[in-house]
Amino acid sequence: MNPPPSTFDPRWLVGLDALAEQSIGLSEPNPRVACRIIAPDGRAFEGHTQHAGGPHAEVMALRAAAAAGADLRGGSAVVTLEPCSHHGRTPPCCEALIEAGLARVLVALPDPNPLVGGRGIARLRAAGIEVQVLPPAHPLAVATRELNLGFLSRMERGRPWVRLKVATSLDGRTALPNGASQWITGAAARTDGHRWRRRAGALLTGIGTVRADDPRLDVRLVPTARQPVRVLLDAQLAVDRQARMLQPPGPVWLYCASDSANTPHRAALQALGVQVLACPAAGAPLRLDLEHLLRDLAAREINELHLEAGPGLNGAFLRAGLVDELLLYLAPTLLGPGAPLAQLDALHALSGGLPLAFTDCSAIGPDLRIRARVLPRPAGGVAAGQ
Template sequence: MAASPATDEGWMAAAARLATRARPLSRPNPAVGALLVREGRVVARGTTQEGGRPHAEAALLARLGPREAHEGTLYVTLEPCAHRSPRGPACADLIAEAAPARVVIGQRDPDERTAGRGIERLEEVGIKVDLLNDAFAARSLVGYLYRKRLGRPYVTLKLATSLDGCIATADGSSRWITGEIARAHVHAYRAKADAILVGAGTWRADRPSLDVRLPGLAERSPRRYLLSRGIAPDGVTVINAPEAIARMDGVQYLYVEGGGEAAASFLADDLVDELHLYRAPILIGDGHRALGDVGLSDLADAHGRWRPVERRQLGSDDFTAYRRIRDHEEN
């Protein structure tokens, strides 16, 4: 059930939705959302700006007059930074000066330069602070949290298949299995990713452009990666194993588009955090299967690993998103 905007959880959910607008332009910084609420209405909004500065709180406060934050509640998805930088002031200092009555924080910042110090700075000047450990905020920051806590980006694997699980005909033809609406949906997800990856087989067969071809979003095309042991083509970076994603500098969100062997290798190494499955109402029969060997030796191990989180119809195609169930995540 969606949280009511009249509650702290509701306002935080709104701030989290706002934060998604900053992806991926906020890189290398996390995409953060902030709302100033007074008497039940939003007074100002802010998101992390292009290139990571100004931060969401600074962008919000810059829109206010000298005392407009007084008596208001500031909702921010991530703990305000406490460290000064040549690129800008510490947000905790800016908020302390603006003096809102209360600050509600969605997630504590795992960055050791802040990690509780932002909260301490606000409490030092008498501002009431509430830390929610909010699920909506965590989802909006999942790439940043994975990078900080696990040392790698959050990985989404996209598969577009026929009803019988094929990604191409027997002769390798794969354009197009899904329809135009589904393909536009994929491009919208590309636009939110820092990097996109395909396997060597897909590269050889299709030479995909891996860009964003939606009006007004071409500049959000992600950095291109190839899973291969060969030489990197122009404009593409090669990694030779899935675990090498840990060395993708500045990448918080990685979108893997296959093909079957690349997808299987990421699944076998348990590096897929979200699975996007597009299914077209067609049957191919003797074609290329969506996946190779994923390392499954016991059928019992296949259960309890994925939960559906979204379903929708995209023209004649069906889209379902699944999230990997992980022990370190409660939500």
């Protein structure tokens, strides 16, 4: 039988969202989780999720308590995500909390992972531990959900959270007619963009962007413990082997059309360490099935997909209804004719526009950063041109 309900001190929750954020750029593909354990004598011990295969937040907090010689029997724990109950890369965290002799655990958000899915809470309660779950509207629950949008998307929808990043002029141009685009926005915006790259499991672009800009597409302007996977859509395996995107650091996955997967160029790319993956075609030539692509990336444990591409590929993702969020950097300049942020179909009525909801508007140096969430709409097509 569970002990009678007790009151959790609200102060135990303060700063846990910031603690969980320390797992950004570190814990992929695991969720970003924080744990605070309070011993009966009032001392608190904290931890957050480490690299994949490393200790989870609960274990880090327990280790801190052990190092301090604290007796946790009868103590409390606050965890931002339901403790795992299965053997994955590490043993179950709920068993570690049970073995520590805790009396109560507060969970900010249940884990949608089918391997957990309430089993962690049930296991704690079966051991006689009082478990409370915060209401969905609680600020810590909301913050935990926002921090783990990619993980939740992969578990609940079977695809990553797709964030489309674009730097434009105030009139929406990403390049001049001659292709010049460096740099429309300033240094502060570029650094901020790398912070958003760091939190992604994979960075994606198309062969058109590689040919035009030869980007490195890595994280280098901010510190990071890991490099995201770099994903290139190249239907015909046309990429130059000297392209900067194919060079270290970090892994590279190249998706090509299924009928191009066995060309001689494939062996040369694999010799560079590039993983060449076949993707079904959809529609016209040189188009890959983007829905299949996202399902495959989810199967490879990609939580957040950061898209930095040209107008064609941006438009393809948007038309297919596969973008979840826009990350826009607007420079205080007007450029006139030039490349748009996305190639979209002509509309016959204003009501046909893609509905968005602004979630953030911040000054980043001289530029403006706008985040906009894509609102639900009927499903579109599935094909994209590269």
